[in-house]
Amino acid sequence: MLNRLFHIAINSTDLDRSVAFYQRLGFQALQDRSVRNDMVKEAFAVPSGDLRFVHLRLGEDDNATILDIVQWFHPDTEDTGTEPVAQHQRGLTRFSVLTDDTQAVYDELAAEGVEFITKPTVVMTPEGGWKVALVKDPDGVVVQVTELLAAPAAG
Known part of the structure; x- marks a missing residue:
């Protein structure tokens, strides 16, 4: 069914x-394309099929999930002025990207002026854990920067 x-x-x-x-x-652009097409209008139930999109990918894996960043025109992508869904509310709240060093990502981006929602924080379970930091993209989408941590040694 789904792959x-x-x-x-x-x-x-x-x-x-x-x-x-x-x-x-760290995302790399795969394609940057402008589209003006009535089939897009029909396929996505939008007022206009006039848009520009960039496909971005992390890493070199051709099967990696792609970020499809889209700007719509006529009407333009709306800034609703509302805050994104809070982390404990229903709906899509964030997506996560993996790194080997959350602290280094945080330090580098914070030095460039990127504002994070949270500082790198460790969350541990008996099976292992994560070091995570949350950041908003320019339109308020929350990105979770995640480092996987090994389980604590027994003893």
Whole structure:
């Protein structure tokens, strides 16, 4: 039935600004395309098929999940002025990217002026844990920077 997660679409009010943010996180642009097509209008139930999108990928795996950053035109992508869903509320709250060093990512991006929601924090379970830091992209989408941690040694 289903094979894998193909892409995550993120609507942006400023495509170039959003792409620059994700490239700072290490994503690479695969394609940058403008589309003006009535089939898009029908397929996605939107007022206009006029858009520009950039596909971004982490790493070299051709099967990796893609970020599809989209800016719509006529009407333009709307800035609703509302805050994204809180982490404990129903709905998509965040997506996570893996790193070998959450602290280094945090330090580098914070030095560039990127504002994080949380500082790197360790969450441990008996099976292992994570070091995570949350950051918002320019349109308020929450990205969880995650480092996997081994289980504590028995004893």
